[in-house]
Amino acid sequence: MRAIWKGALTFGLVNVPVKVYSAIEDHDVPLHQVHAADGGRIRYQRICEIDGEVVPYADIDKAYDDGERTVVLTKDDIASLPAERTREIDVVEFVPSEQIDLLTLDKPYYLEPDSASPKAYVLLRQTLERTDRTAIVRFTLRQKTRLAALRVRGDVLVLQTLLWADEVREAAFPSLDEPVKISEKELELSASLVDSFSADFDPHRFTDEYQQELRTLIDAKLDQGDALDTSETFGEREEAGSGEVIDLMAALRASVERSRAARGEDVGDGAEDKPAKAKKKASKAS
Incomplete structure (x- = not known):
């Protein structure tokens, strides 16, 4: 694996140098688009709508448009942001692990100690295990500030980015309003x-x-x-049921x-389950 980020994990005055690795990889078969008529490869080009020229990726900047005005943000502008320059994974709090909502979990990363001695790394790992806590951290990666959960997986610390609170939609379904x-x-x-x-x-x-x-x-x-x-190749396809109960x-x-x-x-009559059988045994015993 190749490290995608290097920095330091900090909590209090403790500083743990680490390397960050992507913990997952895509196993999907790589496919590209072709013209159905002749099989020709379909390619996408970055064309400037003013001069009609193809623009090299290196010459592309970002911009924000509020509907009336457009602000261009150059690479130097982005690099000047204070959060972009920091190389720290800052622990902001330790929370009970069961309080992490699985819905908010996003991409996972492995952390490897990046110092002559891994003692501080191992100390943090064992502390998280013993206290059954998850560290909530903040850091910047690829021009984005991230919130993440730092937890233990085997002998390794895992950094799993979290969705921000305003990125999770509320589930409001009228069909569940009526009592059932x-x-x-x-x-x-x-x-x-x-x-x-x-x-x-x-x-x-x-x-x-x-x-x-x-x-x-x-x-x-x-x-x-x-x-x-x-x-x-695959056999005859079975028709799916309607799904209506x-x-x-x-x-x-x-x-x-x-x-x-x-x-x-043993199927038996298929109508009794273990809780029901347990009730019958209890009634006979009494």
Whole structure:
């Protein structure tokens, strides 16, 4: 991996020199656009609307337009901003880890100690683990001020940028305004369905099926050309159901039975779940 940023993680008077690495990479098949008629590559050019000339990227500046006036911001203007010049990841507070809303998490980065001794780095990592706290930090990367959560992943400190509060939309749906009555039996069957799907999360068990199928399609077209029969490559496509639930209780019972059967469990009548059976045992014992 190649470091994308170098600086120092600071909290109080403690200074931890670090290197920052992107923690993720894109695995999508790279595709580009072509003209459907002849396969010619479609390319985009940066053309000035005043003189009609193609403009090299190095000659492009940014601008802000308020509808009446336009202000051009040069690269030197941007570089003059105080936040842009700082090379510090500044810890502003330590918060309980459960208070971090998963909806606000954005891009993750690995931090590597960048000094002769990693003692300060390891001290911070162990402190976060022992206190079950997450550090909220501020720093500037690629001409943007970022808010981020600093947390522990294994032996490494991970910096995960956070969305700003005004970037998260409020969810206001009129369909949820009216009270909905859920019966105890529906809750028991739903809990039983959840229990039948319960497992410890292992991300390696899951694959990007779309990208796998896309690669299969590309290989098949390279081999067979446009004469490719996709039904032979992927099999006949199954029609999706309407998704409309007519009887919620019947759907829950059928789902529990199907899940248990798939796991090789005794289906029984399919209507009782573990909480219900536990209640029966308790009543018999009394």
